[in-house]
Amino acid sequence: xxxxxxxxxxxxxxxxxxxxxxxxxxxxxxxxxxxxxxxxxxxxxxxxxxxxxxxxxxxxxxxxxxxxxxxxxxxxxxxxxxxxxxxxxxxxxxxxxxxxxxxxxxxxxxxxxxxxxxxxxxxxxxxxxxxxxxxxxxxxxxxxxxxxxxxxxxxxxxxxxxxxxxxxxxxxxxxxxxxxxxxxxxxxxxxxxxxxxxxxxxxxxxxxxxxxxxxxxxxxxxxxxxxxxxxxxxxxxxxxxxxxxxxxxxxxxxxxxxxxxxxxxxxxxxxxxxxxxxxxxxxxxxxxxxxxxxxxxxxxxxxxxxxxxxxxxxxxxxxxxxxxxxxxxxxxxxxxxxxxxxxxxxxxxxxxxxxxxxxxxxxxxxxxxxxxxxxxxxxxxxxxxxxxxxxxxxxxxxxxxxxxxxxxxxxxxxxxxxxxxxxxxx
Numbered sequence: 001x002x003x004x005x006x007x008x009x010x011x012x013x014x015x016x017x018x019x020x021x022x023x024x025x026x027x028x029x030x031x032x033x034x035x036x037x038x039x040x041x042x043x044x045x046x047x048x049x050x051x052x053x054x055x056x057x058x059x060x061x062x063x064x065x066x067x068x069x070x071x072x073x074x075x076x077x078x079x080x081x082x083x084x085x086x087x088x089x090x091x092x093x094x095x096x097x098x099x100x101x102x103x104x105x106x107x108x109x110x111x112x113x114x115x116x117x118x119x120x121x122x123x124x125x126x127x128x129x130x131x132x133x134x135x136x137x138x139x140x141x142x143x144x145x146x147x148x149x150x151x152x153x154x155x156x157x158x159x160x161x162x163x164x165x166x167x168x169x170x171x172x173x174x175x176x177x178x179x180x181x182x183x184x185x186x187x188x189x190x191x192x193x194x195x196x197x198x199x200x201x202x203x204x205x206x207x208x209x210x211x212x213x214x215x216x217x218x219x220x221x222x223x224x225x226x227x228x229x230x231x232x233x234x235x236x237x238x239x240x241x242x243x244x245x246x247x248x249x250x251x252x253x254x255x256x257x258x259x260x261x262x263x264x265x266x267x268x269x270x271x272x273x274x275x276x277x278x279x280x281x282x283x284x285x286x287x288x289x290x291x292x293x294x295x296x297x298x299x300x301x302x303x304x305x306x307x308x309x310x311x312x313x314x315x316x317x318x319x320x321x322x323x324x325x326x327x328x329x330x331x332x333x334x335x336x337x338x339x340x341x342x343x344x345x346x347x348x349x350x351x352x353x354x355x356x357x358x359x360x361x362x363x364x365x366x367x368x369x370x371x372x373x374x375x376x377x378x379x380x381x382x383x384x385x386x387x388x389x390x391x392x393x394x395x396x397x398x399x400x401x402x403x404x405x406x407x408x409x410x411x412x413x414x415x416x417x418x419x420x421x422x423x424x425x426x
Contacts, residue, residue, distance in 0.1 A: 024093040025082035027052055032298035033116075034141045040134045041120030042111035045299060046142065047073070049082050049099045059153035059185070059420055061102040062139070064109065066161030066193065068318070069311030071114030071304065072106040075159070077284045079405035080412065081106070085283040089290070096409035098416055103149060105142070109135055109165075112311045115288075115299045124314045128168035128323070135169050136176075143180055154183040155420060160348060160402065163192020164318065167326035174333035186336035186391075187327075188419060191348040191402045195322040197232045198359070199352035200244045201225045203251045206349040210268060212255035221247050237317040244320070252346065265347045267401030281306050324360050331362040336391040338419045342400030342407060343384075350396045354387075357394045364390050374426040383411040386425040395425060 031047040051058040063080070065072040077084060080098040083091035098104050108114030110125040111134065118124060125131045143150035158166045170187040193199065204221035207213045213221075224247050231240035256263050262272040272278040287293055288304040331337055339357045341350035358369050368389040376384045376395065384397040395415065397404055405412040418425055 024091050025049065025052070025097065025099070027082065027099065028055070029082075030146070034138050034145070036134060036137055036141070037119050039137050040111065040130075041123030042118050042134065043116060044111075044134075044138050045108045045115035045297075045302075046138075047076065047106045047297070048142075048146075049097075049104045051099050051101055051103045052097070053101045055103055056148070057152070058102050059155055060105060060149050060183075061098060061416075061420075062105045062107065062154065062156045063098070064107065064156070064158030064162040064165045066159055066163070066165070067113070067307050067312055068110065068161045068164075068315045069113050069309065070161075070307040071108050073108065073114055073284065073288065073304070074281060074306055075403075075405070076106050077287075078279070078281065079403050080104075080409075085287060087280075087283060089283050089287045091287075094409070096405070096413045098405070098413065100413060101417060102155075102420060103152065107135070107138060109138070110311060110315075112308055114306075114308075115297070115302055115304050117302050124311070126314050127318050128164055128321070131165060132168045132172035135165075136172055140180060150180065150183075152183065153185045153420075155186050155188065156184070157188040157190070159190035159192060159404075161193050163189050163194040163348065164321070164323050166192070167194065167323040167330060170335065171323075171326035171329040174330055174335060184335060186338065186419070187330055188338040188340065189327075190340050190404055191342055191345050191350075191353065192339070193319075193348050194327065194353075195324045195356040196244065196320050197229060197322055198324075198356045199348070200228050200232075200247055202349060202352035202355060203248050203346070206346065206351040207251045207255055209351070212263070212268065212346075213251060213258065214254075217251065217254040221251055224250065232320055237320045240320045241316055248347075263346070264401070265345075266403065267342075267344045267407070268346050269344050269401070277307070324356050328361050331360070331391050334391075336393075336419075336422065338393045338395065338415075340395040340397060340404060340415060342397050342402060342404045344400060344407075345402040347402060354394060354396070357392070358387075360392070362392070368392050376425045378411050378414045383408070383414065388425065393419075393425065 028050040033043040036042050065075050082097040084094045108116040110131045111118045166187050173181045173184045204218045208218045228244035264270045264272045264278040274280045341353040371389040373385045373387050376386045387394045400407040
């Protein structure tokens with residue numbers, strides 16, 4: 001009981017910054033629900049942390065984890081949050097947290113993800129239009145509940161399937177005639193699933209270039225891609241999804257046979273330790289199931305899950321759609337875009353990331369295509385390579401997989417600082 005009471009005190013959150021609490025990162029923070037029942041039949045869970053530097057002036061970063069259906073708290077505790085969980089349920093201070101110079105907001109979305117819940121089961125989101133509208137309504141409610149942050153520059157950043165979410169909400173906001181909408185300054189997509197038509201075609205070339213498969217598998221996958229591509233173009237999304245996923249599975253299976261061990265598709269350097277996500281998130285699950293923690297977070301009796309299959313299944317038709325055009329809209333309306341990719345990731349590899357980025361249509365597309373790759377240096381060491389022109393930057397990151405802040409926390413923080421400050425990477 002003493003341990004539980006200590007943990008409750010450790011995790012105490014307040015509804016007002018006037019109250020004090022003990023935490024590994026002693027900044028003002030809020031958590032709870034935004035009730036979107038009237039508009040969308042859902043309630044979104046959020047967790048907000050003020051900047052460690054200048055919260056009154058530093059930008060607001062909204063973080064979205066992908067899946068679809070995976071909680072943003074996976075990133076909070078495992079990548080870029082103020083405190084991290086490793087093998088124990090005691091959070092540890094993260095010196096490379098993204099709230100080092102930004103106000104940081106995590107939200108569990110779409111409906112039914114993480115701690116977020118649905119009151120009307122018919123309101124599960126099935127496409128990005130629904131997701132973007134609900135997320136914008138959440139943002140407006142957040143601004144109205146916490147007006148202190150309602151005039152800060154806004155950046156929306158996410159990884160993996162957030163390659164759908166981030167361009168969709170960015171494009172949605174870019175088209176609004178609204179005072180809050182002018183806060184948006186840019187978006188960033190990390191190892192994102194943005195354009196399946198392009199990215200399915202890069203599984204085999206990426207694996208072949210990394211010595212994971214032989215030429216025969218490359219040729220077989222190339223033939224399969226021709227079928228996949230035509231199905232995507234036909235608009236028969238469920239059939240296209242099933243056929244195209246066979247490419248990913250074929251290549252990865254062949255790679256595991258050749259290597260004679262399992263391969264983590266999110267980081268080809270290591271084995272898959274805990275299928276299906278390949279990482280052990282049990283410490284996060286235990287912490288967020290603790291009744292005292294749940295009470296501190298204000299989630300009542302609602303349970304948390306790292307990823308929810310029910311959310312994913314309702315978005316199968318969304319999976320195959322492209323959001324390259326949405327990125328074009330974000331750029332063309334005067335916003336900056338950063339696309340970053342850990343080079344050791346197979347599932348959303350940087351071959352595919354580069355291909356969709358260089359073919360994104362905007363006014364200076366040809367100038368971006370001609371821009372050379374240059375070294376990105378952090379503390380005297382090569383952190384990656386950058387290709388940039390005007391508002392668009394593509395960054396490929398050394399020694400990092402799908403979750404860049406997890407694998408390269410110091411370099412990821414440098415990346416964020418440059419992006420938010422509009423500083424060059426070369």
